[in-house]
Amino acid sequence: MTSDDRPAGTRRGRRNDPERRGRIIDACLTVIAREGVAGTSHRKVAAEADVPLGAMTYYFDGMDALLHEAFTRFATSISARFEARMTAAVDVQSARAAVVAIILEDVFGDDRDLVLSHELYTLAAREPRFRTITSAWMARSRAALELHFDPETTRMLDALIEGVTIHRALDAEPRDPREVELAVTRITRT
Template sequence: MATGQTDPRRRARILAATLDLIVDEGVAGVSHRKIATRADVPLGSMTYHFTGIDDLLREAFALFADHIVAVFEQHLGRADSPEQACEAVTDLIHTLSEGPRRDLILTQEPYTLAARRPEYQELTHAWMRRTRHLLEQHFAPDTARQLDALIEGLTLHRALDRRPHGRALTRLAVTRIAAVT
């Protein structure tokens, strides 16, 4: 790289380091200095790329939300009937609850942040709008809202339970909410 040029991947490295730091220390442990160290960038890069820590957190969580929405799309995109959509939701719950611990932590952190700081609520609302929109391709809006909450709740319960319930119980909950037998 020629003198005076900035690393074109620096911004992406900062966002990735932010998410990694959140996984390790929670939002409370995030600072410009820690992120810069983890991303191996000069501290001044932080304010060059982001207006402040809140801007950085919002962008990092938006990036992670894109990842989760892609997982929703992957599962729900295959469904061609209400029964297949219920099966896709069941698969989604089990995929998310059995997936990387990193994803579980990063899914919960924005909600905790939004509960403490109302200015972050738009972030969680945007995320929910996106997942509900995908669910509404298969279910009525009220049903999609309930299923979205069920996905998050059962994912968390299955991931943290010492003896998580099996697929049959998940499928039963999904079909009850969706009113599909």
């Protein structure tokens, strides 16, 4: 096959890999979860994504751009789960149950999500340009909650979700899930 017979968008000796950029972003999240932001490098992400190191600069203008895209993907996926729970609720009782499920099951569903969330929070606290991600995340959360609750209650619930989830994840002692139900009921009582 001559170079003129190659499909458009392919280079000599390399197959077209339309999923490469996405794999790099996913690999970045994996490395952050394992090593933290401070331990994440182009070299480690490239190895995790199984791509040549040079591919990193082809797709991203530096580590900040990669981190921004990776954390945006992460926050968007968490927000989508949150929105799905709240959209499925049909009344105040099911909305309360959805908030409890978000806290107990969704927000930091596993250790990976917990670590990624804390890494994002820490980065956003130090680097204002990453606050656009956390601000968008909080805005989506509040919009989903406002499907069922007034703005003041929504702000309290949003803070409760973040705070209780962090406490439950980091507490050395297991907590009774009924505490979450009680807190949500108290905040949402009209």
